[in-house]
């Protein structure tokens with residue numbers, strides 16, 4: 001390929017109103033249900049990818065080998081390896097193996113065996129209830145594709161990002177985004193429902209109730225979904241709820257959006273709690289936050305919760321309700337928070 005150059009991609013995380021939970025068999029992350037999210041402007045992953053020149057060299061950051069067993073990935077230091085730094089550190093074995101596997105998929109797709117150096121930073125703390133895997137794999141897909149000499153369109157980038165993490169497929173587009181539950185790699189990609197300027201008053205206040213790392217990742221959790229007796233019922237209920245969310249986005253109707261989002265989060269967590277083995281992501285503080293959001297609504301403030309695969313609570317409100325929501329989070333929950341609004345899609349810059 002041409003002279004080594006470095007590509008930087010920026011992707012925002014997203015919060016789903018209709019959650020993706022449960023995959024089709026296989027390792028393509030093909031969801032069983034449609035999911036709909038908002039891209040979050042203030043939660044950004046910035047990832048730089050550059051080709052590692054062939055030939056003997058000092059590795060700058062330790063390193064993952066293609067197809068290496070995780071234990072080898074930590075110690076391998078040959079020029080045939082990728083180099084990965086996330087948040088200034090070499091990731092742990094599992095995260096490193098997942099990143100290298102993803103780069104292998106990108107290389108197969110591009111028909112290019114180039115080793116890559118990856119340096120990635122989040123603008124938000126990891127483990128704070130915002131899926132860094134969504135922004136992380138979206139940014140990595142875009143930067144790696146360009147570093148491998150390819151320029152896919154948004155639908156193709158979304159398919160590629162999905163191979164890293166299902167929710168990452170949605171972070172390619174800005175504003176309000178739906179991931180279609182296609183049953184093939186080709187059919188399963190995200191589409192934009194409305195851009196980030198379509199509803200600028202909408203806010204997501206993320207109450208950080210715990211930043212401990214979760215014991216079961218969502219990647220493992222998806223595999224348990226179908227073991228819940230409630231899963232079939234959830235899948236039957238989603239089409240009507242997803243239509244309510246699409247209509248709410250079109251009409252900019254927070255109470256329509258919020259009521260569907262609360263229902264969907266509770267439905268997903270009910271599936272999690274009744275899986276075998278059960279997955280319980282909530283803590284006492286999660287339940288306190290749910291009650292506090294309901295209390296705000298009784299006071300006439302439009303605020304609604306949604307919760308991902310963790311204990312932290314996202315509170316959807318309008319900018320007019322922001323002071324009431326943030327005061328509640330600070331004073332009643334004694335929690336820190338992040339404020340986000342609809343954000344842009346993927347941005348890519350390159351230097352030669």
Ligand code: PMV
Nearest residue numbers: 016019020165166167218309
């Ligand atoms: O993309 P994953 O594998 O991290 O799964 C995302 C799961 C949820 O965040 C709980 C729901 C969603 O649609 O984002």
